[in-house]
Amino acid sequence: MKPLQTSAAIQYKNGSAVRPMIVAPISLFFIWGGLTSLNDVLIPKLKGLFSLTYTEALLTQFAFFLAYFLVSLPAGSLIARVGYLKGIVIGLGTMALGCLAFIPAASSGVYATFLLALFVLASGITILQVAANPLIANMGSRATASSRLTLAQAFNSLGTTVFPPIGGAIILGSLANIDPVSLPENQRTALLAKEAAVIGDAYLGIAAVLALIAGFFWLQRNQMPRTSEPQISYGGSFALLREQRLGGGVAAIFLYVGAEVSIGSMLINYLVQPNILGVTERAASAFIAFYWGGAMAGRFIGSIILRFVSPGLVLAAFAFGAAALATISGLSSGPFAAYALLAVGLMNSIMFPTIFSLGVDGLGERTPQGSGLLCMGIVGGALIPLLFGTVADASGLATALFVPVCCYLAIAFYGWVSRRAAG
Numbered sequence: 538m539k540p541l542q543t544s545a546a547i548q549y550k551n552g553s554a555v556r557p558m559i560v561a562p563i564s565l566f567f568i569w570g571g572l573t574s575l576n577d578v579l580i581p582k583l584k585g586l587f588s589l590t591y592t593e594a595l596l597t598q599f600a601f602f603l604a605y606f607l608v609s610l611p612a613g614s615l616i617a618r619v620g621y622l623k624g625i626v627i628g629l630g631t632m633a634l635g636c637l638a639f640i641p642a643a644s645s646g647v648y649a650t651f652l653l654a655l656f657v658l659a660s661g662i663t664i665l666q667v668a669a670n671p672l673i674a675n676m677g678s679r680a681t682a683s684s685r686l687t688l689a690q691a692f693n694s695l696g697t698t699v700f701p702p703i704g705g706a707i708i709l710g711s712l713a714n715i716d717p718v719s720l721p722e723n724q725r726t727a728l729l730a731k732e733a734a735v736i737g738d739a740y741l742g743i744a745a746v747l748a749l750i751a752g753f754f755w756l757q758r759n760q761m762p763r764t765s766e767p768q769i770s771y772g773g774s775f776a777l778l779r780e781q782r783l784g785g786g787v788a789a790i791f792l793y794v795g796a797e798v799s800i801g802s803m804l805i806n807y808l809v810q811p812n813i814l815g816v817t818e819r820a821a822s823a824f825i826a827f828y829w830g831g832a833m834a835g836r837f838i839g840s841i842i843l844r845f846v847s848p849g850l851v852l853a854a855f856a857f858g859a860a861a862l863a864t865i866s867g868l869s870s871g872p873f874a875a876y877a878l879l880a881v882g883l884m885n886s887i888m889f890p891t892i893f894s895l896g897v898d899g900l901g902e903r904t905p906q907g908s909g910l911l912c913m914g915i916v917g918g919a920l921i922p923l924l925f926g927t928v929a930d931a932s933g934l935a936t937a938l939f940v941p942v943c944c945y946l947a948i949a950f951y952g953w954v955s956r957r958a959a960g
Contacts, residue, residue, distance in 0.1 A: 564750050565625065565669050566689055569662045570829075571696030572632070572743065576601060576655070577801045577825055578704040581818050582736065584806075586729055587648045591803070591934075592926035598798050600652035602918030604659035605666075612667040613909025622754055624668035629751035631661030636744035643737030646729050654740075663912055670893055671908045686890035688840035694833030694886065698826050705822025707739050782955060783907050786896025789951040790914030793856075793888045795921025796941035796948075800863070800881060802922055804828060807878065807934050812870045824875070828882035835886025843887065852891045852952030859884035860945035867938035878938070888948065895955050 576597055584594040616624040635658025642650035673689045778784040808814045808821040835855075843851055859881050866878040897907045921940065929937035 565629075565665060566693035567696040568747065568750065569632075569665055569696070570693035571700035572658065572662065573601075574697035574801065574825070574829055575700050575704045575708075577804060578701055578708050578822055579651075579736070580802050581805045581822075582708055582732070583648065583651060585818075586732055589648075590926070591806070591929045592923060595802060595922040595926040596652060597655055598802055598922045599919040601655045601659040602794065602798065602916055602920075604656050605663050606913050606916035606919070608660045608663040609667060609909045609912035609915075610906075612664045612912070613906050615664065616668050616908075617906075621668050621672045622757055624664060626751050626754045628661045628664030628668060629747050629754065631664060632658055633661070633744045633747040633751065635659070635661055636740040636747065639740035640737040643733035646733055651736075663915075666915075667908050667912050670890075670912075671897060684840045684843040686894050687836050687843055687887050690890040691833055691836035691840065694829055694836050697829035698833050701825035701829065702823045704739070705819055705825070708736055777903060777906055777910060780907075782898060783896045783910065785951050785955065786892050787910050787914040789892045789948050790889070790896070790911050791917035792921070792944035792947050793885075793892060793917070794915045795917030796859070796944035797885050797888075798918040799922045799925035799941050800878065800938075801825070801828060803925070803929065803934055803937075804878070808875055810934070813875050814872065824879060827876075827879045831880060831882035831884075832886040835883045836890070839887035839891075843891065847956045848891045848895055849952045849954070849956030851887060852895070853949045853956065854952075855884045855887055856945045856949035856952055859888075860942045860949065863938050863942045863945065867935045867942075874935075884945075892948070892951070 580594050580597055583589065583597060584591075587593075612624070612628075615627065619627070635654055635656075638654035638657050639651070642654045669689075670686065673686050778787065804825055805818055805821040808824055809816055809818055814821065814824075839851065839855075862877050862881045862884060866874045866881075869877065893908075893911055896911050921944065925937045925940045928940055
């Protein structure tokens with residue numbers, strides 16, 4: 538099959554422009570994956586500092602993933618106007634501002650200010666995703682789009698594997714050994730200020746790195762000519778949902794991100810339970826690397842499998858496997874339950890890139906709008922974890938695992954009905 542002949546197809550002005558193609562999957566996917574997974578470390582930190590319930594703690598994910606719902610379509614219009622590389626620079630700059638917002642949040646000692654900082658950070662990541670995902674997907678033939686995007690997403694998983702153990706060592710600090718509720722009010726206030734400052738310092742360093750990467754892409758901004766994309770109204774963008782594969786893809790992204798975030802967000806709290814591993818929060822944070830590391834390994838392997846097997850069929854098999862593993866974990870205990878849940882990361886591996894490439898397949902010049910709609914589906918990471926947290930507060934974390942189980946079964950159905958190539 539010949540390369541895509543659409544306005545979204547990638548054409549460079551000269552050979553030097555191949556550098557963004559190399560740096561994009563390594564730096565962009567790595568950075569936004571790492572920052573997203575860092576929420577899994579931030580949640581137990583904030584839960585302990587502010588004495589939150591599971592539902593209240595998961596408001597961090599609500600604030601983070603709400604940005605995808607509110608920013609995705611405007612981001613699609615922005616990318617259509619300014620082009621992929623300038624859009625990437627804007628996304629990185631917004632992410633840096635979000636990281637810097639953690640400094641006044643830490644100084645205020647108010648939980649809501651952390652939620653605002655997370656929203657700004659996620660807004661930048663949303664712009665980045667709307668630009669980078671179709672950039673990679675349309676960098677070759679339609680036949681290998683799923684494989685190509687899965688390989689790029691493997692670097693995203695590398696970030697999600699590396700960040701949590703490092704973040705756990707820096708951000709969690711000594712909090713795992715101290716119960717703030719047991720301290721007198723003046724000591725608790727001092728502890729809150731000290732531990733919140735650690736968060737601010739960590740995100741300040743990340744902001745500096747983001748600024749450097751943004752500078753690189755700004756220097757490359759003219760190497761990829763801006764294509765002329767049709768300016769579609771928001772109503773016109775939503776009309777694209779009538780495309781069966783795109784509409785199903787938005788729903789599948791919603792369910793997938795919701796399931797993945799629900800498990801990842803509560804993984805530390807799940808592992809520290811006496812009937813699972815009974816370890817400290819800091820020790821449990823190291824196990825998150827196995828969850829996201831499985832996703833990384835699966836994406837490298839999946840990028841090869843997807844060249845020979847129908848993407849829809851692979852998606853159905855992996856989603857069913859994730860449902861089975863989460864069910865096994867919820868019905869068991871001890872290390873077996875722990876490792877069964879960690880293995881869900883391997884099953885998650887190919888889901889997002891495969892759903893994304895299936896969703897935009899055949900959209901042609903409407904790809905930026907389709908990308909925006911698919912990224913809107915990521916709002917599932919805001920809503921489904923709240924349902925997960927509500928069930929966990931009422932019946933425990935093991936019972937709550939059946940929320941993502943239902944999500945994975947629905948994704949398996951989408952993969953099965955999408956196993957044939959789009960017409």
